[in-house]
Amino acid sequence: MENQTVRCKNVVYHRLFFSSSRVHGPDDSQDVVFEEVRPLLTSLMDGYNVCIMAYGQTGSGKTHTMMGSQPLEQHSGTQQEAQQGIIPKAAAELFRLISEKPAETHTVEVSVIEVYNNEVFDLLAKDEQGNAVGQRRDVITTSSGSSQVSGATYEPVCSAAEVMQIINRVLKRRVHCPTLIHTDSSRSHLIVTLTISSKSPNDMQHSTQKEWWSPRCRRANPAARHSSDELFASPASSPCPSPSHSPCLSPRHSITQTPFTTKLQLVDLAGSECVGMSGVSGAALWEVSCINRSLSALSDVLGALAEHRPHIPYRNSKLTHLLQDAIGGDAKLLVMLCVSPTQHFITESLQSLGFGTRARQVQRFVPRRKNSTLKVK
Numbered sequence: 256m257e258n259q260t261v262r263c264k265n266v267v268y269h270r271l272f273f274s275s276s277r278v279h280g281p282d283d284s285q286d287v288v289f290e291e292v293r294p295l296l297t298s299l300m301d302g303y304n305v306c307i308m309a310y311g312q313t314g315s316g317k318t319h320t321m322m323g324s325q326p327l328e329q330h331s332g333t334q335q336e337a338q339q340g341i342i343p344k345a346a347a348e349l350f351r352l353i354s355e356k357p358a359e360t361h362t363v364e365v366s367v368i369e370v371y372n373n374e375v376f377d378l379l380a381k382d383e384q385g386n387a388v389g390q391r392r393d394v395i396t397t398s399s400g401s402s403q404v405s406g407a408t409y410e411p412v413c414s415a416a417e418v419m420q421i422i423n424r425v426l427k428r429r430v431h432c433p434t435l436i437h438t439d440s441s442r443s444h445l446i447v448t449l450t451i452s453s454k455s456p457n458d459m460q461h462s463t464q465k466e467w468w469s470p471r472c473r474r475a476n477p478a479a480r481h482s483s484d485e486l487f488a489s490p491a492s493s494p495c496p497s498p499s500h501s502p503c504l505s506p507r508h509s510i511t512q513t514p515f516t517t518k519l520q521l522v523d524l525a526g527s528e529c530v531g532m533s534g535v536s537g538a539a540l541w542e543v544s545c546i547n548r549s550l551s552a553l554s555d556v557l558g559a560l561a562e563h564r565p566h567i568p569y570r571n572s573k574l575t576h577l578l579q580d581a582i583g584g585d586a587k588l589l590v591m592l593c594v595s596p597t598q599h600f601i602t603e604s605l606q607s608l609g610f611g612t613r614a615r616q617v618q619r620f621v622p623r624r625k626n627s628t629l630k631v632k
């Protein structure tokens with residue numbers, strides 16, 4: 256099932272695909288908005304992939320929705336928390352849910368990817384001197400048919416604070432440009448992925464690779480920081496397709512749950528933009544053209560899925576290729592539509608609502624759990 260949320264700077268609407276819709280008024284806080292997201296975190300822990308994506312015109316509040324406002328120094332901890340957007344709140348909820356599970360059965364890793372001018376950049380990559388650099392990467396389709404950023408850097412994390420520390424550190428490198436509409440406009444799509452690897456407590460007792468599962472041990476050992484290629488090559492983290500093919504399970508163990516890896520993708524899209532209104536020129540004009548083309552490609556993919564066309568044009572842009580699993584796969588997807596509350600932007604707001612309507616028409620496969628229960632004797 257898919258959810259869709261529409262958020263104005265002042266108003267938030269929420270829609271559940273195919274069945275119901277919901278509106279949040281201008282006074283609704285970030286906490287109230289997050290209540291729509293919270294159940295998806297439970298689904299994530301139950302073994303579903305989840306994607307939450309903010310879509311809308313430039314300046315309509317996507318980054319505000321996903322990241323929240325910059326807290327003022329005089330604000331108390333509680334006030335600062337209240338201003339946080341979906342990403343910090345989701346990270347906090349995820350680690351709260353993990354803390355309720357048996358110790359060391361779950362590990363979390365974060366990757367931060369930027370799609371800028373139809374190129375994919377790994378914002379966590381470091382050069383040989385250890386300096387952070389945005390390294391260009393390719394999107395590949397794995398043998399199992401899922402999309403993956405080849406060589407993406409994953410950093411192990413064991414608290415929401417660590418997740419936010421990493422994101423805030425690399426956000427400075429995200430491309431921004433002032434326009435007539437928004438003085439701090441993001442010119443790239445940002446994709447934060449939290450990968451959760453789970454292991455059953457039974458398996459933990461027999462594990463010979465216990466260290467692999469401990470983020471603290473891995474942080475103590477810098478070699479533990481790894482790329483996606485290693486992550487998916489590692490038998491400990493690979494999802495096991497079936498008990499008979501599983502490299503993770505020994506038939507001697509009485510295990511009732513397979514290890515599984517799920518992904519939480521948090522996407523702050525760049526804003527759609529009318530060049531006349533934003534008043535950009537030169538290189539910024541090329542950026543706008545790339546942004547608009549990738550958002551059109553996203554809309555085309557939704558159109559093709561809605562019409563059950565035999566070919567879905569995922570490869571028409573890096574953005575759609577990268578998000579292929581979330582848009583057309585078996586993930587639970589929440590689209591937040593951000594629209595301006597002013598009449599001045601009525602055309603852009605209608606365009607965003609049109610995108611939402613198109614997304615709503617998509618009938619996808621029922622989301623699939625990654626940890627179907629097994630009985631191994």
Ligand SMILES: Nc1ncnc2c1ncn2[C@@H]1O[C@H](COP(=O)(O)OP(=O)(O)OP(=O)(O)O)[C@@H](O)[C@H]1O
Pocket residue numbers: 263264265266311312313314315316317318319320324437439440441442524525526527593
């Ligand atoms: N719901 C809201 N309540 C209060 N302020 C908001 C809200 N939504 C957005 N704003 C403010 O409006 C401005 C633009 O918001 P934001 O940066 O989130 O836009 P955006 O959609 O990400 O823009 P772009 O696509 O150009 O990067 C920011 O100063 C933000 O703090």
